Amino acid sequence: MDTIDTIIIGGGVVGLAVGARLSNDGREVVVVERHDGFGRETSSRNSEVIHAGLYYPSGTLKAGLCVQGNRMLYELCARHGIPHRKTGKLIVGNTPQERAKIHHLLKQGAANGVAGLRLLTKKEIAALEPAVQADEGLFSSETGIIDTHQLMAFFQHEIEARNGIVSYQCAATAIERTQQGYRVTLLDADRQTTELGCACVVNAAGLSADAVSAIAGMDVDACGYRIHPCKGEYFSVSPRHKGALSHLVYPAPTPISLGVHAVLKLDGSLKFGPNAFYVEILDYDVDPAHQREFFEQASCFFPFLKYEDLSPDMSGIRPKLQREDEDFRDFIIRDESDKGLPGFINLVGIESPGLTSAPAIADYVAGILNGK
Numbered sequence: 504m505d506t507i508d509t510i511i512i513g514g515g516v517v518g519l520a521v522g523a524r525l526s527n528d529g530r531e532v533v534v535v536e537r538h539d540g541f542g543r544e545t546s547s548r549n550s551e552v553i554h555a556g557l558y559y560p561s562g563t564l565k566a567g568l569c570v571q572g573n574r575m576l577y578e579l580c581a582r583h584g585i586p587h588r589k590t591g592k593l594i595v596g597n598t599p600q601e602r603a604k605i606h607h608l609l610k611q612g613a614a615n616g617v618a619g620l621r622l623l624t625k626k627e628i629a630a631l632e633p634a635v636q637a638d639e640g641l642f643s644s645e646t647g648i649i650d651t652h653q654l655m656a657f658f659q660h661e662i663e664a665r666n667g668i669v670s671y672q673c674a675a676t677a678i679e680r681t682q683q684g685y686r687v688t689l690l691d692a693d694r695q696t697t698e699l700g701c702a703c704v705v706n707a708a709g710l711s712a713d714a715v716s717a718i719a720g721m722d723v724d725a726c727g728y729r730i731h732p733c734k735g736e737y738f739s740v741s742p743r744h745k746g747a748l749s750h751l752v753y754p755a756p757t758p759i760s761l762g763v764h765a766v767l768k769l770d771g772s773l774k775f776g777p778n779a780f781y782v783e784i785l786d787y788d789v790d791p792a793h794q795r796e797f798f799e800q801a802s803c804f805f806p807f808l809k810y811e812d813l814s815p816d817m818s819g820i821r822p823k824l825q826r827e828d829e830d831f832r833d834f835i836i837r838d839e840s841d842k843g844l845p846g847f848i849n850l851v852g853i854e855s856p857g858l859t860s861a862p863a864i865a866d867y868v869a870g871i872l873n874g875k
Contacts, residue, residue: 518707548819557612595637619644735777
């Protein structure tokens with residue numbers, strides 16, 4: 504049985520970021536991904552937004568890693584030519600309840616150390632975004648957009664440049680504790696199995712992170728690691744409105760999502776999404792019947808929009824830890840030594856702001872493995 508230093512399970516943006524960071528530390532890394540390429544699930548089915556860190560309770564991993572990851576991502580993109588743009592974001596409200604949420608976000612963002620936040624009046628909103636109709640807004644200058652595909656390709660290149668391996672169509676089916684670390688059984692596309700020994704395992708399996716924890720011997724319900732998939736759909740906007748907005752525009756957030764917002768692409772095209780609803784079956788179809796809901800929510804702030812401007816685009820599924828009736832749940836990033844699994848690093852519930860946080864999560868995992 505061949506033996507290496509670290510196996511990372513999951514080839515999304517977080518798994519690849521961790522692989523690049525650990526490879527840079529001189530560790531021998533293998534990333535295994537059950538799909539035929541990187542980021543086939545959550546990492547490639549999102550708004551591709553670089554968040555600033557204002558939504559999350561102070562002192563949580565989501566807050567700290569998002570603020571840190573925001574700075575790291577902009578530096579990384581500038582240094583390596585990864586396509587991105589610091590667009591800025593406008594969070595808008597019309598009702599007293601929406602405006603109260605905006606004021607709360609200003610306080611929360613300030614407590615989290617988010618730079619570039621300021622309240623805008625109706626007149627200031629109209630000057631910044633003439634196509635938007637809102638009574639009050641919060642502007643975040645540090646929010647932006649990124650080409651997630653190019654980011655993941657960069658991380659893969661970093662791994663392979665340091666003699667690491669990224670193996671696709673390769674699923675982890677068993678994880679056993681050994682005297683030297685772990686024996687991981689891998690199933691390839693030809694249904695052939697291979698055993699690989701390692702000192703450390705990093706579980707970055709996203710929607711399957713609870714299943715990976717389970718095959719390592721954990722009771723995921725007792726640990727609070729059960730994933731509750733939450734689907735979000737997007738509707739694209741007619742090309743005739745390309746260039747209608749120059750900033751990301753969001754409503755006040757809901758308890759389970761950041762709300763149906765105007766999503767800008769790097770090419771200037773526009774779409775709206777995502778909505779949020781819990782699912783048991785994982786499929787990526789967009790229900791055309793939701794077009795009315797999207798139009799009614801979006802037209803409150805975007806009077807230029809016509810019903811026929813919308814068409815089904817794509818969907819994504821968030822690996823949420825919180826149930827529909829539960830409050831905020833933070834990222835789980837921890838060494839499972841207290842469960843008899845030293846060197847097994849769990850990354851569970853890595854939903855938004857996981858993309859923004861990816862390089863900071865990688866540093867956090869490296870710190871755990873290096874005993875810092």
